[in-house]
Amino acid sequence: MSVLILIPIVLPIIAGLYMLKRDFKERGARERYVAATVIVNAVFVLMISFTLQGAQLVLAPLVEGHAVMFAVDGMGGMFASLVAVLWILCIFYAFEYMTHEGGENRFFAFYTMAFGIMMGISFAGNLITLYLFYEFLTLITVPLVIHNESKASTTAARIYLIFSISGATVAMMGIAIIAFTGGSTAFVPGGVMASVTAGASALQIAYVCCFFGFGVKSAIMPFHAWLPQASVAPTPVSALLHAVAVVKAGVFAVARVTYFSIGADTLRGTTAQGIVLAASLITILYGSAMALMQKHLKRRLAYSTVSQLSYILFGLALMSPEGYLGGMMHLVGHAIVKITLFLCAGAIIYKTHREYVWELRGIGKKMPVTMVVFTIASLALVGIPPLPGFFSKWFLTVAAFGSGSSALGFAGTVVLAISALLTAIYLFSICVNAFIPGQGFDASVNKDVKDPNRYMTVPLTILAVAIVVFGVLVEPITQLMAL
Amino acid sequence: MGIAIIVLLLVGAVAAWVCKNDKTARMIALVVTAIDAVIAVVMTMNVSSGGEQVIRFGSGFIAQSIRIGKIECFMACIFGIIGFLIVWASMSMISHDVEKDLIPFYYFLVLALLGTLNAVVFFESLIGVFVSIELSSFAAAGIVIVKNQTENVHAGLKYLSLSILGSSLVLMGVVILYVATKGLDITTIGTAIKAAGFMGEKSAYVIWAFALITSGVAFKAALFPCHIWLPDAHGTAPSPSSAILSSLVLKAYIVFYMKMVFGAVGFDIIAGSGMRILLNVVMVVGVVAMICGSVLAIMQTDIKRMIAYSSVAQMGYIFMGIGLGTEFGLFAALFHILAHAVTKSGLFLVAGSIIEQTHNRDLNKMGGLGKLMPITMALFTIGGLSMIGIPLFVGFNSKWNFATGIVGSSNYWLLIPLSISALLNALYYLPVVIRAFFGKEAQEITEPFASKERPVKDLLPLILLAVGVVIFGVAAGPVSDFLHSGIEVLSNIGL
Numbered sequence: 001m002s003v004l005i006l007i008p009i010v011l012p013i014i015a016g017l018y019m020l021k022r023d024f025k026e027r028g029a030r031e032r033y034v035a036a037t038v039i040v041n042a043v044f045v046l047m048i049s050f051t052l053q054g055a056q057l058v059l060a061p062l063v064e065g066h067a068v069m070f071a072v073d074g075m076g077g078m079f080a081s082l083v084a085v086l087w088i089l090c091i092f093y094a095f096e097y098m099t100h101e102g103g104e105n106r107f108f109a110f111y112t113m114a115f116g117i118m119m120g121i122s123f124a125g126n127l128i129t130l131y132l133f134y135e136f137l138t139l140i141t142v143p144l145v146i147h148n149e150s151k152a153s154t155t156a157a158r159i160y161l162i163f164s165i166s167g168a169t170v171a172m173m174g175i176a177i178i179a180f181t182g183g184s185t186a187f188v189p190g191g192v193m194a195s196v197t198a199g200a201s202a203l204q205i206a207y208v209c210c211f212f213g214f215g216v217k218s219a220i221m222p223f224h225a226w227l228p229q230a231s232v233a234p235t236p237v238s239a240l241l242h243a244v245a246v247v248k249a250g251v252f253a254v255a256r257v258t259y260f261s262i263g264a265d266t267l268r269g270t271t272a273q274g275i276v277l278a279a280s281l282i283t284i285l286y287g288s289a290m291a292l293m294q295k296h297l298k299r300r301l302a303y304s305t306v307s308q309l310s311y312i313l314f315g316l317a318l319m320s321p322e323g324y325l326g327g328m329m330h331l332v333g334h335a336i337v338k339i340t341l342f343l344c345a346g347a348i349i350y351k352t353h354r355e356y357v358w359e360l361r362g363i364g365k366k367m368p369v370t371m372v373v374f375t376i377a378s379l380a381l382v383g384i385p386p387l388p389g390f391f392s393k394w395f396l397t398v399a400a401f402g403s404g405s406s407a408l409g410f411a412g413t414v415v416l417a418i419s420a421l422l423t424a425i426y427l428f429s430i431c432v433n434a435f436i437p438g439q440g441f442d443a444s445v446n447k448d449v450k451d452p453n454r455y456m457t458v459p460l461t462i463l464a465v466a467i468v469v470f471g472v473l474v475e476p477i478t479q480l481m482a483l
Numbered sequence: 484m485g486i487a488i489i490v491l492l493l494v495g496a497v498a499a500w501v502c503k504n505d506k507t508a509r510m511i512a513l514v515v516t517a518i519d520a521v522i523a524v525v526m527t528m529n530v531s532s533g534g535e536q537v538i539r540f541g542s543g544f545i546a547q548s549i550r551i552g553k554i555e556c557f558m559a560c561i562f563g564i565i566g567f568l569i570v571w572a573s574m575s576m577i578s579h580d581v582e583k584d585l586i587p588f589y590y591f592l593v594l595a596l597l598g599t600l601n602a603v604v605f606f607e608s609l610i611g612v613f614v615s616i617e618l619s620s621f622a623a624a625g626i627v628i629v630k631n632q633t634e635n636v637h638a639g640l641k642y643l644s645l646s647i648l649g650s651s652l653v654l655m656g657v658v659i660l661y662v663a664t665k666g667l668d669i670t671t672i673g674t675a676i677k678a679a680g681f682m683g684e685k686s687a688y689v690i691w692a693f694a695l696i697t698s699g700v701a702f703k704a705a706l707f708p709c710h711i712w713l714p715d716a717h718g719t720a721p722s723p724s725s726a727i728l729s730s731l732v733l734k735a736y737i738v739f740y741m742k743m744v745f746g747a748v749g750f751d752i753i754a755g756s757g758m759r760i761l762l763n764v765v766m767v768v769g770v771v772a773m774i775c776g777s778v779l780a781i782m783q784t785d786i787k788r789m790i791a792y793s794s795v796a797q798m799g800y801i802f803m804g805i806g807l808g809t810e811f812g813l814f815a816a817l818f819h820i821l822a823h824a825v826t827k828s829g830l831f832l833v834a835g836s837i838i839e840q841t842h843n844r845d846l847n848k849m850g851g852l853g854k855l856m857p858i859t860m861a862l863f864t865i866g867g868l869s870m871i872g873i874p875l876f877v878g879f880n881s882k883w884n885f886a887t888g889i890v891g892s893s894n895y896w897l898l899i900p901l902s903i904s905a906l907l908n909a910l911y912y913l914p915v916v917i918r919a920f921f922g923k924e925a926q927e928i929t930e931p932f933a934s935k936e937r938p939v940k941d942l943l944p945l946i947l948l949a950v951g952v953v954i955f956g957v958a959a960g961p962v963s964d965f966l967h968s969g970i971e972v973l974s975n976i977g978l
Contacts, residue, residue, distance in 0.1 A: 179887065
């Protein structure tokens, strides 16, 4: 039965390759094909995640002694399910959105293939397999970033590629140290290094290499520059890949190294932990501050992602079960919230071609659905109870104080508070302006503005409902990912 | 059978020359290299089941011996199979670069070169090695000059002079070793050096001899900064020649060097003697070569010069592996010989195809080429990804071997240049790929919808090389095992 794990990885890749060759001419046929592939695949993912827990599949060795290996566990299964559900929503949104970008055939081919690669990352059973799919995620998403082939997007793609590939190489050095020192790259809750004490300093080097190497994809300072640049990509890419899939693949990999390979117990209290905690705190503040300064809506959201991803990294770097849980809650919560914010921004761009924050005055009355959803998501990201952001920050703060943390843990609580304030300012200023344009506002500039059609509003509404419902469910769901 | 290969290639070479007919010469070259490949594979299978053998003939000062061991057979397979694929690819490409009258002479040089390279690897007696090295230098310079353009003649002469400088340094080293050990073959020298007390008493001789051999090999194998001939020679030569020069010729000298260092001296003595210092120098210079070669490659606008500088960087990897002085390091270096040979020959042939079809060597004018020549550019992409070290391609296995080799030898700092080097590789290969598939320049200068693709039957050897890149990327296990046992045999020479 464990062979089934291969289906959600291979199916989208084959389907995508076939699209590149087939070149659908008719929109309807293409949409049916893509939707069918993605939905069938998502069903497989959910089935595998919930019924095949503990299954393992070992394929041929990729390098000496380390085979390509897949396994289903709580963390991988939940991550895969999250990505799969969001993929369905985004694909319908993209059907409508991409009509104004053109080149849909290539776009959907690579968009679908990326789904398969993401499943490879989720179900990877050891570091080598994770690394394999991680590299291919970079390569497969380049055509999506470069989509309109303009100079700006080519530059963005080049920067993305070079950042990501060098990050992965650094991570590979860490993996090589882990493989050589511990002998195993397999994922075991609690890590496989408990017996290794002699090479502790080597393991610290390995951890720092892996954290910053994989951290490149989750935009850790000072390797974050590619993410705001990549916001030139079409919105479905920014939303799904640059808020959920690609960036969280980085976080996911860091979580795997921390809790499943080297082991939190081996790393707690080391210099390496200090370094990564400090880096994540700096990134949280920096990202929020930069977001505040952006006038371009998608860039503001991108910097917000930079900041929010480091909340997760901060939680992971606390090296405690509470920190892990807080990080995972924020991983899930932020995924849903940020994808919503991006899809709202995309809806605005699609209907009005407005990309800057000051152009959104008074738009709330004309695009009520979009802006109400945007506001709900903003409230969630800031962390207003009972929305998801509140619970993850609660857990992160508890973890920062608990488990006899260092001074950096306490500093973390201050940083989280300041960042929440900054988040409130950079998001609420948009919401307030949109609904209450103030006196002397010339309403005629918004004369022709209206909400987009069902393809977009339905996914947005579903997401808004999900955010509200999820606030209540976030804890039980995350418990499924517990170590 | 080792002798059979050498004799076959040399006889074939003469036959190609005397036939005076370009079509016959091509056929002779193709058939001879195919037979060579088959013999090499059969020989490798024999060795992997039966173990190595040493054949001696002649006596006294001119006594010669040939060692048919695992490493030697590994190299013979690379020479045979990749040589065959390059010669096959040259069938449709060579008339673009070489005049019709010179084609029989060209294949004479190619076959003679392959024969002498095999001899460099197989000979155990150093006189035989030295003669083969000298002969191969002439043949190698010949396949550059044969294009008959001013720049080729200049590049070839530069190559020849530095090559001969390198051979002389090697010869001097060999002479010193002879004085110290009274031995003229690797086994005798190895027995003497590994004897108790020898490295205490005569270590100065041995280290000086190896310093000279190292610097000689540095010239022959283009170790930075002795690489100055390589970009000119590889950049201007006909593309099949560039492929042979970078993927095969450089490697023969390196394997000779490995046999000297790890066969005649061995890991144990290296670890505890002045040889360690010499190898540290080799390691550091190798690191400098990795970085500088790539930086120079980034600065190139000519596609073949870029690939040529990339070879300088890759030689740096190999020398770094040797410099580690451990089994891990040697294994990584040997595997990289294979990885680089498969990848780089493909890249040079792809570059040759591009130049042939578009008459353009300028990297900045290749935007949109992926739409005109999709298969060719896909092959370039595979080569580039392999050089960067993306998994599923052979370059990744190499990068992994180097990383674990470095960790195993506890030289953690080397991970930094290794990462930087991978980044630099990405910096010059990926922009070409991005520009080719997402740029527009080349399409504007050619008529719309014109396909520039070469027919698939001409591209077949290139495709096979790309398949090799993937096969050795996903299933390197048997090769690795073979090399590990080969290294074990090598380190026991003379004991």
